[in-house]
Amino acid sequence: MSEIDKTQKKDIDWGSLSFSYQHTDYSYACDYKDGAWGVGRLTPDHNIVMSECAGLLHYCQEVFEGLKAYTQKNGDIVCFRPDMNAKRMYDSAERLCMPPFPQDRFVEAVKAVVKANLAWVPPYGSGATLYIRPFMIATGDVIGVKPALEYQFRILVTPVGPYYKGGVTPVKLQVSKFDRAAPHGTGNIKAGLNYAMSLFPSVEAHAKGYADNMFLDPQTRTYVEEAGGANILFVKDDGTLVVPQSFTDSILPSITRRSLVDVAQKYLGLKVEQRPVKFAEIDQFVECGMCGTAAVISPVGEVDSDDKKIVFRDGHVTVGPVMAKLRQTLVDIQQGDHEAPEGWICKIA
Numbered sequence: 265m266s267e268i269d270k271t272q273k274k275d276i277d278w279g280s281l282s283f284s285y286q287h288t289d290y291s292y293a294c295d296y297k298d299g300a301w302g303v304g305r306l307t308p309d310h311n312i313v314m315s316e317c318a319g320l321l322h323y324c325q326e327v328f329e330g331l332k333a334y335t336q337k338n339g340d341i342v343c344f345r346p347d348m349n350a351k352r353m354y355d356s357a358e359r360l361c362m363p364p365f366p367q368d369r370f371v372e373a374v375k376a377v378v379k380a381n382l383a384w385v386p387p388y389g390s391g392a393t394l395y396i397r398p399f400m401i402a403t404g405d406v407i408g409v410k411p412a413l414e415y416q417f418r419i420l421v422t423p424v425g426p427y428y429k430g431g432v433t434p435v436k437l438q439v440s441k442f443d444r445a446a447p448h449g450t451g452n453i454k455a456g457l458n459y460a461m462s463l464f465p466s467v468e469a470h471a472k473g474y475a476d477n478m479f480l481d482p483q484t485r486t487y488v489e490e491a492g493g494a495n496i497l498f499v500k501d502d503g504t505l506v507v508p509q510s511f512t513d514s515i516l517p518s519i520t521r522r523s524l525v526d527v528a529q530k531y532l533g534l535k536v537e538q539r540p541v542k543f544a545e546i547d548q549f550v551e552c553g554m555c556g557t558a559a560v561i562s563p564v565g566e567v568d569s570d571d572k573k574i575v576f577r578d579g580h581v582t583v584g585p586v587m588a589k590l591r592q593t594l595v596d597i598q599q600g601d602h603e604a605p606e607g608w609i610c611k612i613a
């Protein structure tokens with residue numbers, strides 16, 4: 265590509281974009297064949313043609329990631345900790361017997377596909393971002409249950425609107441009667457199969473007016489695990505941040521959550537407890553939030569189960585002070601308005 269012009273943009277009303285897919289100029293694709301990853305390529309073709317017998321279609325060998333590129337105040341186009349997505353996808357692939365995509369190549373591919381779509385990266389201040397969806401699928405034929413021999417690693421990008429169009433307002437969760445993942449199953453990797461399982465409870469929760477489900481541990485149903493699309497955080501009365509851990513390995517290791525823990529300790533001087541959290545103790549907490557790439561933190565004001573309605577004292581009308589501070593600090597780090605720990609901001613252009 266010739267000289268990069270970061271300022272030439274598509275004619276889009278960035279602020280009113282929703283979270284939906286639209287084609288951009290290029291996707292990235294790389295094939296695995298004969299035991300090795302080939303040379304990657306940028307492609308304007310947004311369709312994938314594959315055999316009806318592809319392993320993806322029968323035994324769900326698919327893993328994916330989600331991250332964003334955005335414009336900082338100084339005009340830099342960056343993304344946040346793509347090396348963490350590379351590592352998580354590597355781990356996800358290994359768990360599903362897929363050949364992991366090399367982590368350095370993952371980061372290079374993210375940079376290449378964003379650079380090829382610079383005109384689609386929303387401008388600073390619009391609240392919109394370029395959503396980046398790396399994924400890997402089994403393209404080789406399999407009829408008996410076994411890993412395929414051929415795969416494709418791919419990245420699509422699409423511009424998405426701001427998560428919060430108004431203010432950051434607290435939402436409600438319901439405790440699900442379903443499990444998101446099996447004990448020691450695949451809950452700790454980012455594989456499409458986990459999300460297929462979560463659709464039924466998610467549609468049910470939305471129909472009842474809840475933003476998402478709170479899933480309890482699948483073994484004993486007594487500990488808090490996570491939401492359908494985000495990890496969960498609590499705040500104690502003394503300001504300590506409490507981060508649920510899973511003793512059945514069924515929580516997805518959120519990159520936002522791990523970053524927030526560092527932010528809490530390093531910049532905000534908060535005490536952090538990372539431990540299994542009993543559902544029975546959460547009425548002692550004063551704030552709750554869901555964290556993930558999409559919103560950084562979505563404050564949770566209320567959690568309802570069959571026999572209990574828990575309202576968080578400091579965060580049910582508006583976002584509580586600790587969640588607000590944590591969220592703002594991480595947003596500022598991402599936007600370039602606050603010092604960032606070494607290696608967190610990856611400059612693309």
Ligand SMILES: Cc1ncc(COP(=O)(O)O)c(C=O)c1O
Pocket residue numbers: 330490491492493494495516517518519520521555556557558
């Ligand atoms: C089940 C689940 N948990 C947690 C998260 C948050 O992870 P991250 O902070 O890496 O976006 C996501 C979103 O990707 C998710 O789907």
